[in-house]
Amino acid sequence: xxRTYIVEETVSQYLSNISLQGKxxxxxxxxxxxxxxxxxxxxxxxxPPKEEQDESSKHSKAKxxxxxxxxxxxxxxxxxxxxxxxxxxxxVFIITTLEMGNEFQNTLHRLVFAVEKSMNKKRLWNFxxxxxxxxxxxxxxxxxxxxxxxxxxIHNPKSSAKPADWKYQNGLSASWLSLECTVYINIHVPxxxxxxxxxxxxxxxxxxxxxxxxxxxxxxLINGQVKDEDCDLLxxxxxxxxxxxxxxxxxxxxxxxxxxAVKCRAYIHSNKPKVKDAVQAMKRDxxxxxxxxxxILFEDLLLNEIPEKKxxxxxxxxxxxxVFVPIPGSxxxxxxxxxxxxSAEEIRxxxxxxxxxxxxxxxxxxxxxxxxxxxSSSMNTEASLDNTDDEPSKQPIKTTIVLKIQQNIGVIAAxxxxxxxxxxxxxxFSD
Numbered sequence: 001x002x003r004t005y006i007v008e009e010t011v012s013q014y015l016s017n018i019s020l021q022g023k024x025x026x027x028x029x030x031x032x033x034x035x036x037x038x039x040x041x042x043x044x045x046x047x048p049p050k051e052e053q054d055e056s057s058k059h060s061k062a063k064x065x066x067x068x069x070x071x072x073x074x075x076x077x078x079x080x081x082x083x084x085x086x087x088x089x090x091x092v093f094i095i096t097t098l099e100m101g102n103e104f105q106n107t108l109h110r111l112v113f114a115v116e117k118s119m120n121k122k123r124l125w126n127f128x129x130x131x132x133x134x135x136x137x138x139x140x141x142x143x144x145x146x147x148x149x150x151x152x153x154i155h156n157p158k159s160s161a162k163p164a165d166w167k168y169q170n171g172l173s174a175s176w177l178s179l180e181c182t183v184y185i186n187i188h189v190p191x192x193x194x195x196x197x198x199x200x201x202x203x204x205x206x207x208x209x210x211x212x213x214x215x216x217x218x219x220x221l222i223n224g225q226v227k228d229e230d231c232d233l234l235x236x237x238x239x240x241x242x243x244x245x246x247x248x249x250x251x252x253x254x255x256x257x258x259x260x261a262v263k264c265r266a267y268i269h270s271n272k273p274k275v276k277d278a279v280q281a282m283k284r285d286x287x288x289x290x291x292x293x294x295x296i297l298f299e300d301l302l303l304n305e306i307p308e309k310k311x312x313x314x315x316x317x318x319x320x321x322x323v324f325v326p327i328p329g330s331x332x333x334x335x336x337x338x339x340x341x342x343s344a345e346e347i348r349x350x351x352x353x354x355x356x357x358x359x360x361x362x363x364x365x366x367x368x369x370x371x372x373x374x375x376s377s378s379m380n381t382e383a384s385l386d387n388t389d390d391e392p393s394k395q396p397i398k399t400t401i402v403l404k405i406q407q408n409i410g411v412i413a414a415x416x417x418x419x420x421x422x423x424x425x426x427x428x429f430s431d
Contacts, residue, residue: 002151002164002165003038003039003134003136003151003162004038005032005040005090005136005149005165005167006038006167007040007169007172008041008042008043008172008330009170009171010328011042011168015095018095020095020096024066024096024097025067025094025095026094027046027047027067027072027094027111028044028045028046028092029044029075029089029091029092030043030044030090030093030136030138031043031044031045031079031083031088031089033086033090033268034088034090034131034132035269036130037271039090040172040173040269042087042172042173042330042332043355044093045079045355045357047071047075048075048353048354048356067107069110072092072111073117073119076089077119078354079355081292081296081336082334082336082351082354082355083334083335084264084265084267084285084324085179085264085265085266085267085281085282085284085285086179086267086277086281086284086285087267089115089116089119090135090136091137092108092111092112092115092137092138093138094107094108094111094137094140095140095141095142096139096142097142104139104148105137105150105161108137108138108139109137109152112136112137112152112154113154122295123291124208124209124287124288124291125212125284125287133153133154133155134151134153135152135154136150136151137149137151137161149163149164149165150162150163151164171329173330173331174330174331175270177233177267177270177273178265178266179267179268179281179282180263181264181286182261182262182264183261183286184260184261185258185259185260185261185262185290186257187258188256188257189203189204189206189207189258196253196254200298200315200377204294204375207256208290208291215283215287216283222275222278222279228275230275230276231274231275233273233275233277234273254377254378257375257376258294258375259373259374260374262290264282264285264286265285265324265335266284266285267281267331268281289322289335290373292337293320293322294319294375296319296320297317297320314377314378315377315378316374316375316376317375317376318374319375320337321337321366321367322335322336322366322367323336323337323338325351325359325363325364325365326363327357333365334351338366344361344364347364348360
């Protein structure tokens with residue numbers, strides 16, 4: 001017996017309405033959430049065609065070998081940035097006028113592994129051993145409306161396809177739980193005499209890897225309370241908690257700093273979710289949104305050919321704001337990122353291009369308006385306090401910081417400070 005996929009009814013309508021317009025095929029992504037019992041698919045989005053491919057692929061004799069994996073994986077990378085905590089690209093689909101054949105399944109096999117490999121490179125976190133390792137491939141025949149659903153084990157590229165059940169359900173995500181928090185980041189990355197010569201992008205990424213370990217080891221408060229991770233999210237017993245973090249003092253030749261407030265959001269299915277599911281979804285959203293903002297910033301600097309400052313010059317950049325948009329008929333919202341000089345029309349157009357769904361400008365929700373997150377760098381020779389949860393490096397001065405977790409009552413707030421791995425508190429909302 002293979003895995004079961006519970007699919008939002010609107011996905012069926014979306015797949016049926018896609019027109020091949022003389023093309024041999026159309027491919028795209030399936031978006032949703034994994035659970036131990038079953039997986040949930042709440043959205044499908046076609047991969048936008050390359051302009052230069054439009055004419056060459058507009059004939060029925062074009063083969064699936066023409067599928068551009070690099071273009072498809074780039075679309076997956078872009079879409080993954082738009083997913084809040086708890087949501088993933090669960091797999092891929094392909095639409096053709098012919099029914100399933102070996103050619104189609106081989107193409108889907110290559111594509112689903114290419115997509116997962118590309119997205120995994122950019123993550124600051126890893127899947128746990130307990131998590132589902134299967135990803136779904138779907139072939140939809142536009143002439144007969146037949147569906148062929150298979151899964152592959154992403155940990156084993158040589159794995160064979162397994163049959164899976166594909167079941168539609170109306171209003172699947174209409175009552176999912178929403179989890180929210182604001183993280184005030186103050187990430188300080190000391191630069192050694194060696195790393196000071198690296199690019200700002202490389203030093204920032206190295207600092208985020210270290211910071212990610214602190215986020216993973218933080219204590220998470222749900223509505224101001226610490227709960228047993230194996231309890232139901234809507235119930236759960238309170239626990240006493242304590243957390244210790246080690247700080248060292250080291251001499252550095254410069255530093256990179258990320259500061260500001262970032263809005264984090266995650267969604268959990270309403271089928272008896274566990275506390276650990278909520279915490280995991282929120283952790284990953286915190287890590288994803290900070291890493292994605294930095295990556296978008298460096299892409300923008302490269303695109304606009306803005307040179308990095310040299311030597312002792314201080315460098316300062318504003319990270320993009322997070323913008324949310326609702327999915328019609330769902331409690332789930334997707335997101336994108338906006339620089340200050342970008343218009344609402346540009347953000348709407350990007351949503352439409354990446355997700356292939358109509359978006360209204362008035363539906364855009366800009367998450368941050370104050371305490372803008374930013375990244376800065378400077379060169380100096382001052383000592384720097386560097387927090388670590390790993391084994392402390394051999395430095396002349398060491399100190400231990402004991403953190404006591406306090407409840408935040410009536411406040412949706414979170415703290416992830418570079419020098420102090422503090423507890424993170426978030427609230428959940430349900431209808």
